[in-house]
Amino acid sequence: MRYSDLPIADIAYRIGYSSPSSLSKVFRQFYGISPLAYRNNKNFVIMRPAIIRPDLKLEKEVRNVPARDLIYIRLTGDYKLNDYAGTWGRLYQFVMEQELPMGECSPLCIYHDDPKVTPTDKLRTDVCMVLPCNATPKGEIGYKQLPAGRYAIFLYKGTYENLQAVYDTIYGKYLPEMECTLRDEASAERYLNNPRDTAPEDLLTEIYIPVE
The missing domain is CATH 3.20.80.10 (Regulatory factor, effector binding domain)
Structure with a gap:
């Protein structure tokens, strides 16, 4: 929301809300701030009290990916x-x-x-x-x-149970540090090995975040 130029109303409809006011109500309940105020206040971080992990080390790169x-x-x-x-x-x-x-x-x-x-x-x-x-x-x-374009790509090694923390860290730490602007496309995960014959701590996940 902060890193997109889309109007708040468009974002609300795209993620399944019937109206912008419905998104605003839920957003305020969760984070104590309206979507518009959050977008305008660059110092307000909604995820830091949750599971951002500054110690999390991810391999990262930005590259063009073919369709x-x-x-x-x-x-x-x-x-x-x-x-x-x-x-x-x-x-x-x-x-x-x-x-x-x-x-x-x-x-x-x-x-x-x-x-x-x-x-x-x-x-x-x-x-x-x-x-x-x-x-x-x-x-x-x-x-x-999968649309062609530029992606910020992160390689994570570890259990799938920690993926929420990985995403919070990517959006709350890595992308701001990389000064990336998000594209209006969904993120994707590519799984490089099989959980049936791989220990949870050795699972490899590539995370694709569309960027300008």
């Missing part, structure tokens, strides 16, 4: 309760049935909403699989592209 072809299934609800493994299983089955080329076929998630502001039952996740070609949508399986 990537994705098949995906949209899930709505609590990010922590989604059946990611089962959903990727359905995507893999679709690839087999359609005899699509596999390529790297890496798993990726696109998160559209901020769980600190958006009601849990409205959180939207696109569970994706990267393909080396486009695909025709069928049933619950959609096709889209």
Whole structure:
């Protein structure tokens, strides 16, 4: 919100609120400040009392990323309760049935909403699989592209349970220090190893934040 030029009203509608006043009410309840006042007061930090970790060391870079072809299934609800493994299983089955080329076929998630502001039952996740070609949508399986452009990319090593703290630290510490301006696109996560055969502390997650 602070790093976007979008009007507050547009942000409210994009993250699932029926009106700007609904967003303002929830935002004030959570943080004790209105969205507009928060945007205008650069010294007011809403996440620092939560789980920002100045000691968290992330590999970081800003680079141009080409568009990537994705098949995906949209899930709505609590990010922590989604059946990611089962959903990727359905995507893999679709690839087999359609005899699509596999390529790297890496798993990726696109998160559209901020769980600190958006009601849990409205959180939207696109569970994706990267393909080396486009695909025709069928049933619950959609096709889209991860937009080409500049991304601030962070490599995190550790358990998925700490990802909320990782995001708070990225938005509350790293991005301001890097003087990045956010683009109006959703963030994404790319998973570099498999939790079925990797210890939680060794899991590798690439986080893509769209920037100007």
